[in-house]
Amino acid sequence: TGLINQALINIAANDDGGELDPHGADQRGNPLGGLLFSNAFAQSGGNPTSYVQAIEWHNFMGGGAFCLKACDPSRPNAARYCEHIYDRIGCNYNAPAAYKPDVFESCLGDSQDFP
16 A cells, blocks of 8 residues: 555646446456456465466555555455445445554554455
């Protein structure tokens, strides 16, 4: 999660953006065929070259902010933690964080509440 000057990555400064997710209206992904893999899940066994597909994830970009959340497919409620139906609400609702300019924060914490 973070704040961006989206004009620097060819997104209009006044564009409120949207959501990318693995489902889309036709269940084939938004964008079509969109896949996300991670080596952060326990199934990777700490091996940085072993990747697991995140079945549930979402990515928002626009309105000067970005966020990406990938939910561990081996854990219960992955679909609930990574809801993809709140497209128009954006990062503040789907991936709450302390969005501050020029700040990088990283932490381990509890799973957030379901949206």
